[in-house]
């Protein structure tokens with residue numbers, strides 16, 4: 265469904281995406297990456313809004329650059345907010361459906377169906393300026409699905425949504441994928457995507473670092489060097505065990521000897537062994553945390569791994 269071959273997009277001297285080669289079959293995929301990693305650039309290349317500086321982009325087997333007929337098969341929900349506060353959701357969605365080449369009555373019918381699907385029937389005659397953020401997000405989704413695309417691309421659809429809005433968005437996306445339709449869903453929060461699909465694409469610095477299911481990616485992460493902190497009164501007592509392990513790179517005692525920083529070559533071995541040691545030796549350990557547990561840091565260590573900076 266999506267193919268990129270050595271695709272690079274430069275904005276002057278800034279790299280948007282960097283030598284991406286990728287083939288995604290039909291299905292639902294999460295596009296995860298921290299801010300500035302290239303998600304929006306990739307999306308804009310796929311919908312033909314941007315042209316690659318180098319390499320090729322194919323969607324449904326064709327080059328999307330300025331191909332209106334091809335883009336009609338795609339629905340896009342951008343990250344940006346709706347800019348028309350004085351029109352109703354029905355007027356706005358209907359107008360955009362009409363741009364896809366549908367007649368006036370057909371556009372109205374399709375807009376009504378889409379707004380109904382996202383739970384906006386009751387409010388669709390009110391002006392957009394009176395909506396909550398969640399209602400505006402749902403209206404954007406209606407606009408993206410109204411012309412019955414085969415493939416839906418969403419850029420940060422959860423932005424600014426409260427818990428109820430998030431739940432509703434998840435249900436909507438689950439229904440969409442359950443109908444067997446294609447989805448590419450960009451977010452910088454892994455858990456948001458996980459609720460909808462188990463297939464991921466990890467992007468960082470304009471490069472795809474890993475693709476696969478959550479399990480595949482977990483196992484990649486398990487083999488990616490990581491820093492872990494063991495916190496508790498008896499943390500120093502783990503030193504003699506850990507010091508003998510070939511997968512431990514360094515050990516450092518911190519804050520009054522109750523916190524042990526462990527740099528691990530292959531974290532998976534640590535997780536396999538540490539619980540056994542703690543119970544055998546009867547140690548008082550309060551917490552084990554990953555010092556670099558946030559997504560940006562995990563990406564950064566994956567990137568170093570990718571570049572061969574870490575073995």
Ligand SMILES: Nc1ncnc2c1ncn2[C@@H]1O[C@H](COP(=O)(O)OP(=O)(O)OP(=O)(O)O)[C@@H](O)[C@H]1O
Nearest residue numbers: 275278279280297298299300301302303304305306
């Ligand atoms: N129009 C532009 N002009 C110059 N640089 C740009 C432009 N658009 C994006 N970039 C740069 O390209 C890189 C990738 O940006 P992009 O917006 O694709 O990332 P993103 O993953 O979507 O980020 P975010 O989550 O913040 O939206 C960043 O370094 C960004 O600053």
